[in-house]
Amino acid sequence: xxxxxxxxxxxxxxxxxxxxxxxxxxxxxxxxxxxxxxxxxxxxxxxxxxxxxxxxxxxxxxxxxxxxxxxxxxxxxxxxxxxxxxxxxxxxxxxxxxxxxxxxxxxxxxxxxxxxxxxxxxxxxxxxxxxxxxxxxxxxxxxxxxxxxxxxxxxxxxxxxxxxxxxxxxxxxxxxxxxxxxxxxxxxxxxxxxxxxxxxxxxxxxxxxxxxxxxxxxxxxxxxxxxxxxxxxxxxxxxxxxxxxxxxxxxxxxxxxxxxxxxxxxxxxxxxxxxxxxxxxxxxxxxxxxxxxxxxxxxxxxxxxxxxxxxxxxxxxxxxxxxxxxxxxxxxx
Amino acid sequence: xxxxxxxxxxxxxxxxxxxxxxxxxxxxxxxxxxxxxxxxxxxxxxxxxxxxxxxxxxxxxxxxxxxxxxxxxxxxxxxxxxxxxxxxxxxxxxxxxxxxxxxxxxxxxxxxxxxxxxxxxxxxxxxxxxxxxxxxxxxxxxxxxxxxxxxxxxxxxxxxxxxxxxxxxxxxxxxxxxxxxxxxxxxxxxxxxxxxxxxxxxxxxxxxxxxxxxxxxxxxxxxxxxxxxxxxxxxxxxxx
Numbered sequence: 001x002x003x004x005x006x007x008x009x010x011x012x013x014x015x016x017x018x019x020x021x022x023x024x025x026x027x028x029x030x031x032x033x034x035x036x037x038x039x040x041x042x043x044x045x046x047x048x049x050x051x052x053x054x055x056x057x058x059x060x061x062x063x064x065x066x067x068x069x070x071x072x073x074x075x076x077x078x079x080x081x082x083x084x085x086x087x088x089x090x091x092x093x094x095x096x097x098x099x100x101x102x103x104x105x106x107x108x109x110x111x112x113x114x115x116x117x118x119x120x121x122x123x124x125x126x127x128x129x130x131x132x133x134x135x136x137x138x139x140x141x142x143x144x145x146x147x148x149x150x151x152x153x154x155x156x157x158x159x160x161x162x163x164x165x166x167x168x169x170x171x172x173x174x175x176x177x178x179x180x181x182x183x184x185x186x187x188x189x190x191x192x193x194x195x196x197x198x199x200x201x202x203x204x205x206x207x208x209x210x211x212x213x214x215x216x217x218x219x220x221x222x223x224x225x226x227x228x229x230x231x232x233x234x235x236x237x238x239x240x241x242x243x244x245x246x247x248x249x250x251x252x253x254x255x256x257x258x259x260x261x262x263x264x265x266x267x268x269x270x271x272x273x274x275x276x277x278x279x280x281x282x283x284x285x286x287x288x289x290x291x292x293x294x295x296x297x298x299x300x301x302x303x304x305x306x307x308x309x310x311x312x313x314x315x316x317x318x319x320x321x322x323x324x325x326x327x328x329x330x331x332x333x
Numbered sequence: 334x335x336x337x338x339x340x341x342x343x344x345x346x347x348x349x350x351x352x353x354x355x356x357x358x359x360x361x362x363x364x365x366x367x368x369x370x371x372x373x374x375x376x377x378x379x380x381x382x383x384x385x386x387x388x389x390x391x392x393x394x395x396x397x398x399x400x401x402x403x404x405x406x407x408x409x410x411x412x413x414x415x416x417x418x419x420x421x422x423x424x425x426x427x428x429x430x431x432x433x434x435x436x437x438x439x440x441x442x443x444x445x446x447x448x449x450x451x452x453x454x455x456x457x458x459x460x461x462x463x464x465x466x467x468x469x470x471x472x473x474x475x476x477x478x479x480x481x482x483x484x485x486x487x488x489x490x491x492x493x494x495x496x497x498x499x500x501x502x503x504x505x506x507x508x509x510x511x512x513x514x515x516x517x518x519x520x521x522x523x524x525x526x527x528x529x530x531x532x533x534x535x536x537x538x539x540x541x542x543x544x545x546x547x548x549x550x551x552x553x554x555x556x557x558x559x560x561x562x563x564x565x566x567x568x569x570x571x572x573x
Contacts, residue, residue: 198524224519
């Protein structure tokens with residue numbers, strides 16, 4: 001009896017492990033561990049790209065950081081590789097975790113700069129309420145810059161793209177109901193279900209704002225894990241779902257999903273601003289800001305969606321995706 | 334800088350949490366709307382209780398008959414113990430996400446996911462509880478001509494009540510505690526307070542945890558009382 005039980009429990013343990021493993025693999029895509037190291041794009045000796053290498057920059061070493069998700073790592077890599085092409089010695093320290101860790105690392109001088117979002121900087125780092133964050137990119141940038149100034153930091157001008165919440169739906173429903181902007185939902189939202197993150201329900205820059213500023217009432221709101229935001233649309237459970245403007249699915253499956261334009265500007269601007277220390281700006285010279293402003297000009301929403309798709313869906317490394325962007329946009333030869 | 338404040342003493346946050354449970358509090362992100370308070374807390378607690386009862390009922394419906402039958406026949410140890418143990422290893426969140434594609438999110442998905450959590454202890458304890466019943470009374474019952482069904486329900490089950498109930502109590506605690514993840518699957522339970530620190534603040538998180546803990550302890554107490562009622566008088570230990 002005893003030996004039999006032992007054998008059986010071994011069997012049970014093995015079955016359990018197999019179940020856990022298979023479910024785990026099904027549920028979460030693997031993350032990339034390629035987080036830090038020297039940028040290799042430095043080797044491209046200005047072979048006809050728009051960014052010209054300045055030999056004088058060679059004596060300056062810059063360490064570019066980023067937070068620990070695909071989009072931040074991609075933008076971090078783009079800046080790093082562009083600066084390398086401009087002749088700087090560049091190291092990267094990606095995957096710094098949350099914005100509080102990234103900012104702390106920057107202040108302590110371990111990194112020279114990292115890409116931050118205007119909305120995140122204002123809300124999370126400087127404790128503004130979401131309603132106080134401008135939806136206009138330039139206004140949000142200036143507000144963030146002024147706050148950073150107090151800590152001896154500065155921010156370069158914002159990217160063209162804004163990473164923000166957005167009301168999304170299926171192309172089919174958008175066509176049937178004639179939906180292009182969030183305002184188009186007036187009079188129709190009462191019969192439509194909205195799905196969003198649990199947090200969204202009470203937030204003024206999410207459901208509460210849609211109700212207050214657009215005057216919309218939805219048939220129902222259902223909280224779901226953000227990992228399910230496309231699943232619920234695909235399954236036909238949700239009529240509307242809160243998506244992110246830079247979601248890779250919006251470029252990879254653009255015939256299936258659309259986002260509605262936030263015409264009353266409820267969702268705060270989330271443009272990327274490169275945050276750095278004043279002392280680094282002085283030491284690095286004029287090419288520092290020039291290169292960063294130049295290289296981000298091509299970062300429009302469709303381009304960023306496509307770059308995210310490369311990393312999140314096609315499993316390229318952020319480094320590869322950034323290199324592809326720099327090459328195809330003609331920044332490096 | 335809110336990000337670098339010294340950690341508060343637990344006592345302070347417990348007081349803040351208690352205020353949060355009873356009185357609506359301001360929040361940074363709601364545009365002035367108050368959050369928390371007794372109405373919202375009761376509503377969330379009620380939903381939590383609702384899904385707990387549903388999931389517990391489903392897991393009892395599936396696991397009790399199977400466990401009792403297999404225990405009585407003395408067969409299917411692999412199923413009752415092995416699968417039971419394997420079932421405990423299934424990660425709930427992954428299960429919810431997995432089933433979201435098949436049946437969508439909502440109460441049905443959640444009930445099944447939580448029932449999966451309740452089945453292993455009920456199944457295993459039912460099987461083991463019946464198996465470990467002293468053979469002498471069972472043989473005696475058979476000897477006086479009781480049918481197999483009578484033996485199971487009149488002899489074995491009453492003698493196995495403590496083990497059976499232990500399984501149900503384990504399942505209840507597991508289910509009521511795990512029902513906090515329901516807001517990730519479309520159902521608003523007390524987990525709303527716990528997973529949305531950005532909205533409810535630390536007080537909300539602690540408040541949610543306190544109410545869930547109180548609910549779990551109350552259910553445990555209730556089931557302990559039920560177990561006493563169900564245990565046959567002859568089995569109760571009495572002071573001489």
